[in-house]
Amino acid sequence: MLECEMDFFNRKKTKEYENMTEKLQTIIEDGSSDSAIKKAAQILRAGGLVAFPTETVYGLGGDALSPDAAAKIYAAKGRPSDNPLIVHIADTDALPILAGEVPEKARMLAEAFWPGPLTIILPKKDIVPDATTGGLPTVAIRMPSHPAALALIRESGLYIAAPSANASGRPSPTLASHVAEDLSGRIDMILDGGPVGIGIESTIVDLTGDTPTICRPGFITKEMLTSIIGNVEIDPALIHPSKDARPKAPGMRYTHYAPKGELTVVEASDPESASDPEEAKRVADTISRLALEKENEGFRVAILAAEENSMYYSRGHVITVGSVRSGVTVAARLYAALRECDEAGAEVIYSESFDGTDISDAIMNRLLKAAGQRVLHIS
Numbered sequence: 001m002l003e004c005e006m007d008f009f010n011r012k013k014t015k016e017y018e019n020m021t022e023k024l025q026t027i028i029e030d031g032s033s034d035s036a037i038k039k040a041a042q043i044l045r046a047g048g049l050v051a052f053p054t055e056t057v058y059g060l061g062g063d064a065l066s067p068d069a070a071a072k073i074y075a076a077k078g079r080p081s082d083n084p085l086i087v088h089i090a091d092t093d094a095l096p097i098l099a100g101e102v103p104e105k106a107r108m109l110a111e112a113f114w115p116g117p118l119t120i121i122l123p124k125k126d127i128v129p130d131a132t133t134g135g136l137p138t139v140a141i142r143m144p145s146h147p148a149a150l151a152l153i154r155e156s157g158l159y160i161a162a163p164s165a166n167a168s169g170r171p172s173p174t175l176a177s178h179v180a181e182d183l184s185g186r187i188d189m190i191l192d193g194g195p196v197g198i199g200i201e202s203t204i205v206d207l208t209g210d211t212p213t214i215c216r217p218g219f220i221t222k223e224m225l226t227s228i229i230g231n232v233e234i235d236p237a238l239i240h241p242s243k244d245a246r247p248k249a250p251g252m253r254y255t256h257y258a259p260k261g262e263l264t265v266v267e268a269s270d271p272e273s274a275s276d277p278e279e280a281k282r283v284a285d286t287i288s289r290l291a292l293e294k295e296n297e298g299f300r301v302a303i304l305a306a307e308e309n310s311m312y313y314s315r316g317h318v319i320t321v322g323s324v325r326s327g328v329t330v331a332a333r334l335y336a337a338l339r340e341c342d343e344a345g346a347e348v349i350y351s352e353s354f355d356g357t358d359i360s361d362a363i364m365n366r367l368l369k370a371a372g373q374r375v376l377h378i379s
């Protein structure tokens with residue numbers, strides 16, 4: 001490992017992660033098999049950890065009402081314990097059991113978007129341990145739509161706390177093999193459901209304040225939420241990220257999703273013109289020039305490009321990320337593409353911008369976080 005890579009891992013991982021000496025035998029089973037779901041449910045009821053597919057990314061599940069299970073999740077991921085977990089449910093009846101107050105807007109959103117990629121933050125009841133909510137008086141709740149996730153929650157009879165099933169700081173897993181890469185030997189079981197559908201984490205909306213606020217953008221957009229409950233704000237710290245801005249969702253404060261190489265997003269003069277072929281060519285020319293310079297300095301370079309632009313590049317290791325005409329295809333490939341940068345040993349990475357696509361708030365939020373907000377605007 002290069003020194004900068006060692007530094008990357010040392011920076012990202014907690015002491016509990018480093019000190020975890022017990023090596024578990026992680027079994028991988030087919031998430032569509034009834035017997036595998038039964039086995040996974042038993043493991044969860046016994047206090048163990050199971051990674052399972054959801055429609056957004058793979059989750060790392062444990063009993064949400066057990067502080068010990070929550071502690072195991074944090075240790076396995078190397079996740080800071082002040083970064084709360086989302087509680088997954090299979091029935092809206094769970095809402096008044098977990099949340100102290102269930103406002104009408106929560107019911108309306110649940111009716112419109114559950115099961116699906118929306119997480120709702122509400123005041124918590126005492127039954128939800130502080131270990132699960134990172135000490136917060138609120139709880140994040142979601143009903144996923146993936147059949148394996150729903151089957152597992154029902155079969156276990158539990159509420160399942162499940163953050164993304166990656167090692168903390170790594171891109172979220174969109175394949176069972178990504179989970180195995182990060183967490184083998186640290187968890188009891190992986191349910192393999194093949195590639196996930198959406199590819200980026202759920203939209204999080206906080207309903208505990210005066211105005212509903214998006215703490216993390218996702219597949220469910222601000223417009224979709226507004227159409228059901230009226231005025232919705234986006235956490236200002238997400239729109240203008242800076243060292244001083246403090247995002248409402250603790251997880252959005254950490255450098256996340258990062259590949260090991262240094263990633264820079266290269267943006268056209270009009271950031272929303274990503275699908276204009278002339279602008280795309282100008283961006284590609286700039287990236288090609290930068291890639292050549294870095295290769296001449298001896299660095300391994302990877303380029304993240306939309307499918308329709310990949311032909312413009314003759315330098316660097318080109319990794320395609322969906323189409324600029326369809327944000328959902330970009331979302332579905334983004335995390336796998338970031339992991340492929342690591343596999344290619346990329347030390348320097350340039351990415352096109354995917355602003356201007358549908359769900360671009362969600363995509364650009366993840367991409368810019370992966371880039372540590374490094375953006376090069378071409379004039």
Ligand code: AMP
Binds near residue numbers: 121138163216248250
């Ligand atoms: P993950 O499950 O890995 O996608 O991470 C869960 C995300 O939900 C993190 O960004 C957390 O900070 C956020 N989250 C969970 N519970 C709360 C809460 N009660 N208030 C604000 N954000 C939360």
Ligand code: MG
Binds near residue numbers: 163164172
């Ligand atoms: Mg995560």
